Amino acid sequence: MPIFRHRLRLTCLVAALAPTVALLPACEESAPSTPTQTVSVSTDTPRVAALLPFAADQLIALGVKPVLVPALRSGQPEAWQGITAGGLDHAAGPNIEQLIAADPDLVIVSAVESRHIPQIEKTTGARVIAMDADTLEDVRTHTRTLGELIGKQAEAEEWIQDFNTDLSGESTPSSADEPFSVLAIFGTPNGFYAFMPHSYLGNLVEHAGGQLITEDMTEHRRFRGLATLSMEVVIDRDPDVLLVIFHGPEESAKAMLDADPLWGQLSATKGDHVAFLSDDLYAMRSGSQATVALEELRAALESAR
Numbered sequence: 001m002p003i004f005r006h007r008l009r010l011t012c013l014v015a016a017l018a019p020t021v022a023l024l025p026a027c028e029e030s031a032p033s034t035p036t037q038t039v040s041v042s043t044d045t046p047r048v049a050a051l052l053p054f055a056a057d058q059l060i061a062l063g064v065k066p067v068l069v070p071a072l073r074s075g076q077p078e079a080w081q082g083i084t085a086g087g088l089d090h091a092a093g094p095n096i097e098q099l100i101a102a103d104p105d106l107v108i109v110s111a112v113e114s115r116h117i118p119q120i121e122k123t124t125g126a127r128v129i130a131m132d133a134d135t136l137e138d139v140r141t142h143t144r145t146l147g148e149l150i151g152k153q154a155e156a157e158e159w160i161q162d163f164n165t166d167l168s169g170e171s172t173p174s175s176a177d178e179p180f181s182v183l184a185i186f187g188t189p190n191g192f193y194a195f196m197p198h199s200y201l202g203n204l205v206e207h208a209g210g211q212l213i214t215e216d217m218t219e220h221r222r223f224r225g226l227a228t229l230s231m232e233v234v235i236d237r238d239p240d241v242l243l244v245i246f247h248g249p250e251e252s253a254k255a256m257l258d259a260d261p262l263w264g265q266l267s268a269t270k271g272d273h274v275a276f277l278s279d280d281l282y283a284m285r286s287g288s289q290a291t292v293a294l295e296e297l298r299a300a301l302e303s304a305r
Contacts, residue, residue, distance in 0.1 A: 046105035133287025199225030275300035
């Protein structure tokens with residue numbers, strides 16, 4: 001792993017961000033692309049354990065309450081209240097005892113958990129489907145798949161139509177506008193990482209009229225969609241906008257960035273074009289409330305115009 005020439009004095013921010021990486025569904029080395037799976041249409045509503053946050057949100061939106069959802073360290077969304085929360089560890093896999101107790105017919109997991117699928121199927125007798133929402137198109141595709149799995153095809157198509165309408169109603173950057181150069185950062189106990197263009201956040205930034213400066217950086221060997229941050233490269237490319245994905249008090253993150261002279265050299269910092277974004281919609285629940293996340297990003301980018 002590359003060593004920073006310049007130490008970032010953001011220890012508290014790193015510590016605050018640390019718990020989130022363990023739950024990033026799309027940032028594991030072992031996570032393959034979502035496999036092509038045959039979907040048989042359901043005529044009866046199955047009992048679904050939705051261990052992927054996006055799937056839990058979409059099932060609820062389609063009118064089906066999951067029997068099990070993941071326990072999020074940042075707290076459960078309001079719509080999840082009253083639903084049993086299960087433990088999920090990327091190394092050990094889901095809590096099998098909780099899965100058995102939930103008695104699901106269907107289990108939805110991230111592709112990160114693909115290696116645990118045989119064990120889940122063997123011990124629960126349930127069918128297991130892996131998916132990740134890495135792009136806005138994935139949101140449509142997987143919502144349609146979920147609708148087929150739970151016998152809510154009409155509801156899924158209606159949701160997708162509303163989703164497309166909401167996206168078309170959002171302010172769209174002019175094709176004549178030069179895209180904003182953007183750096184989006186995320187932290188772990190081992191250092192800071194930058195989101196790459198093929199990550200979910202990178203896809204949203206592109207739709208919002210921006211372009212991540214990390215297109216030729218080397219992807220981390222463990223965390224898919226992230227590159228080890230090089231301050232030399234960041235200062236050289238000098239992004240227009242800085243996005244900070246944080247897990248913890250925003251005030252602490254701001255204080256730590258303000259205290260480091262290297263960040264102060266960036267045009268984004270000098271122009272106050274720094275946006276602090278909750279990890280909820282960009283990491284923990286990627287794909288959920290995508291139109292809200294996209295509009296938030298567009299507002300952050302337009303502030304730099």
